[in-house]
Amino acid sequence: MEFDPGLCLDVPDGFDDSDADAQVHPVARKFFAATTAAGAFEKAGAWVAENKVFLLDVSWDFLHDEDRPYLLSIYFTFELEGAGG
DSSP states (O other), rough: OOOOOTTOOOOOOOOOOOOOOGGGOOOOOEEEEOOOOEHHHHHHHHHHHHHEEEEEEEEEEEETOSSOOOEEEEEEEOOOOOOOO
16 A cells, blocks of 8 residues: 555644654544444455454444444554554
């Protein structure tokens, strides 16, 4: 994956995250909707297997009156080539 310098995180003027314990760490979120809970997990598992991401957390929701009511959200960071940490 190539880093896109056009992507950025907007923060207020004067924002200071120089404290190592409180630095900003962007997190991405992706949704997987399905007709069953197992279906949502299957979709998420396939997507994670195809992408270099580090999972941080998951959350569930049930969307009443929707065709695909089971919604699995995954929170992750990208594992960029050459990024050490």
